Amino acid sequence: MVMNRSSLDGFFDPSYLENILGNFTQATGLRIEAVNYRGETFSIPGSLDRSPFCQCIRNNPQGNKRCIDSYKRATSEAVKWDEPYFFRCHAGLVIWAVPILSKDITLGSIICGQVLLWKPDRFFIQELQDISKGLKIDPEELNQAVPNLSIISADQAQAAANLLFVVVSHILKNNLRALEEEKAYKVLQQQLHDQILKRKKGPRRTDISYESILKDERRFLQYIRLGDKSRAFATLENLIIKIYTKSTGEPQLAKDRIVELAALTSRAAVEGGSDAEQAVTILSSFYKKLENMERVEEIIYFIKQIVDEFLENIFILADKKHLSLVKDARSFILHNHAQPLTIADAAQHLFISPSHLSRLFRQQLDCTFNDYLTRVRVEKAVELLKKPEFSVKDVALAVGFQNQSHFAKVFRKYIGVTPLVYRNSLF
Secondary structure (H helix, E strand, O other): OEOOHHHHOOOOOHHHHHHHHHHHHHHHOOOEEEEOOOOOEEEOOOOOOOOHHHHHHHOOHHHHHHHHHHHHHHHHHHHHHOOOEEEEOOOOOEEEEEEEEEOOEEEEEEEEEEEEOOOOOHHHHHHHHHHHHHHOOOHHHHHHHHHHOOEOOHHHHHHHHHHHHHHHHHHHHHHHHHHHHHHHHHHHHHHHHHHHHHHHHOOHHHOOOHHHHHHHHHHHHHHHHHOOHHHHHHHHHHHHHHHHHHOOOOHHHHHHHHHHHHHHHHHHHHHOOOOHHHHHHHHHHHHHHHOOOOOHHHHHHHHHHHHHHHHHHOOOOOOHHHHHHHHHHHHHHHHHOOOOOOHHHHHHHHOOOHHHHHHHHHHHHOOOHHHHHHHHHHHHHHHHOOOOOOOHHHHHHHOOOOOHHHHHHHHHHHHOOOHHHHHHHHO
């Protein structure tokens, strides 16, 4: 698939293209042209004009057409092989074309070179005579322009082509990511807008309170600690919409709340088993990006990204075998926490010794098997206490505590209040 000139602006930021490729020109002394799939020049990055030799050829209508045709063929070959394509143009100069290819869409190529790989000899001069005659150009004018042509070695030409290929690939990757992010911003903006309209049209009881935001926040952090990705993201979506809606007209307020949420997510991820150093690195990277963000949609987009990173890093361990064992142990606990459960039960399920499993929990999650089991039971209890049809005793039994007083003691240790006090605060 090919794109016309007017479509190229959707793939490139012109100023970014000029800046990066202009730096290449300045560093190498080689001029470049960006051409479309028809071989037509649409940009000349940098400050280097065409050489007097090329200007002489281009000033001739037939010569100009031959240049365009040769660029068109070179672009086609470069795209075909997805690598720099070397060729001699119709005027005898060495040129290479680097493809501009994005998702199988041919945008064109970057033309570079227009040089000689050796000093002009009598064969080259004779070739110029033939070119002059064919184009009806004054041969003396063309001969006088030859000394201004750059002469480089074949190794230099290959190195420049390789470097330009890397530069163009970087531009493509950077712009593609920017386009995808911009598209995501627009989708997110529309979703947020739709939710705001829905709430405005709905009954009065849909008004958002900070209490409801904090409840969603606690639920979200609970899922982060448990490593429950699907529920974490579902809750995050609702939480973000509430924050955005509550702070409409006050973007700084939304920004502050999301920054706070990022910090809380980082701590919850560490409690769930993420490496503390890695969590700090992810959070620091988010803060740096935040400095250049103005739109709330951007900030929301990136908070989703770092939540995904935190969840992915909860169980990124150095040893893949250990990773699998810890993941399986965690899954076993999540599905069997309501039953009387010991480390021996989990070890038997995994076909390893209890001592080995105990060591894995300490090494990889920085807690004991029982600590993790208790944390899961308490988090599940928090969910059930929100359902008025369950008594505190029912909740205790449902999550695996056989003794109600022991349940109350453990719950208070983790949550800060007894189950009954927590239940009463909800209704």
